[in-house]
Amino acid sequence: MKRVLLIVGIVFVALFGVFFATVGSAFVGLVPAADGPVAPGVQLVRDGYVNAYLIDLDDGVALVDCGNDPEAKTLLAALKARNLEPSSVKAIFVTHGHPDHVAGCQQFPGAAVYVFEGDRGLAEGTEAGKGPLPKFMGIQKGKSVKVTNVLVDAATVQLGGVGVTAWNIPGHTGGSAAFLARGVxxxxxxATAQSDGKLRPAPWVFSDDLEQCKASLRGLAAKVPAGVSKLAFAHSGVFENASALGEYAKAP
Ligand SMILES: [Zn+2]
Known part of the structure; x- marks a missing residue:
C-alpha cells in the first residue's frame, strides 16, 4: 500500500513539474517589457505579466487590449498621469478574447470595442478558450467585455486622423488580430520578442492551433505595408524594427 502511494506521489509531482516547466518556458528568454513610450503617440502600460497600449487620437486615446485587472488600475493611473479620464478612451482594439486581455475593458464603458467575429464569444465570456490551458481554466467570470464592433480582415478603422488596420491571424485563437497603428x-x-532578436510564435499550451498561428505569421509578413517602425507584443517588450517578422517568414 505504502509503495502504491509513493508511486502515485512521484507521478503527481512529475506531472506538476512538467506542467510548470511547460508554462514557465513560455516566459523565458523574452525581451523585458517596460512602461513608457514605444513610438510617437504609442505608450506601453504594463499590467502584471501582460501589456496594454495607449494610442493617441485627435480627441483622446484608443487602447490595444485592457490587461488582466478587472479594475484596470495601471491603465487608469497611466491615463490620470496624462490628465485623461476613463471617458477619454474612445475605442478598444482587442487582439484576442483571452480573459487577461479583456478584463480591464469594463472600466471604459464609453469605448467602442473592436473584435474579430471568431473571438466574440471568448471576449464576451460566453465561450472558454480552446487551447489546452485556457480550456482547463474555463470561462473566467468578471473578465469579459461587450463587443460593439466586429472587425473586417485587412480593413482600416479610421478614428479622426489615426487609422488602425486589422488582420485576422488565427491560430493562438480563431479571432486573433494583428493591428497596425501609428507605424506600430x-x-x-x-508572437513574442525573444532576447536573441528572433520572433517566437505563441506558446502551444495557451493556443488553439500552433501550426495555424505559424502560418498566419508568415502570411502577415507578406501583407503588412512598408513603414512599420516597431513590433509590439502582449507578453514581452518591443522590437525596435520590423525585420524580425520578415526573418521569421523566411526561416525554414
Ligand atoms: Zn492569449
Whole structure:
C-alpha cells in the first residue's frame, strides 16, 4: 500500500513539474517589457505579466487590449498621469478574447470595442478558450467585455486622423488580430520578442492551433505595408524594427 502511494506521489509531482516547466518556458528568454513610450503617440502600460497600449487620437486615446485587472488600475493611473479620464478612451482594439486581455475593458464603458467575429464569444465570456490551458481554466467570470464592433480582415478603422488596420491571424485563437497603428504592429499573444532578436510564435499550451498561428505569421509578413517602425507584443517588450517578422517568414 505504502509503495502504491509513493508511486502515485512521484507521478503527481512529475506531472506538476512538467506542467510548470511547460508554462514557465513560455516566459523565458523574452525581451523585458517596460512602461513608457514605444513610438510617437504609442505608450506601453504594463499590467502584471501582460501589456496594454495607449494610442493617441485627435480627441483622446484608443487602447490595444485592457490587461488582466478587472479594475484596470495601471491603465487608469497611466491615463490620470496624462490628465485623461476613463471617458477619454474612445475605442478598444482587442487582439484576442483571452480573459487577461479583456478584463480591464469594463472600466471604459464609453469605448467602442473592436473584435474579430471568431473571438466574440471568448471576449464576451460566453465561450472558454480552446487551447489546452485556457480550456482547463474555463470561462473566467468578471473578465469579459461587450463587443460593439466586429472587425473586417485587412480593413482600416479610421478614428479622426489615426487609422488602425486589422488582420485576422488565427491560430493562438480563431479571432486573433494583428493591428497596425501609428507605424506600430501589434501581435497580442500570437508572437513574442525573444532576447536573441528572433520572433517566437505563441506558446502551444495557451493556443488553439500552433501550426495555424505559424502560418498566419508568415502570411502577415507578406501583407503588412512598408513603414512599420516597431513590433509590439502582449507578453514581452518591443522590437525596435520590423525585420524580425520578415526573418521569421523566411526561416525554414
Ligand atoms: Zn492569449
Amino acid at each position: 504592429l501589434f501581435f497580442g499573444d500570437s
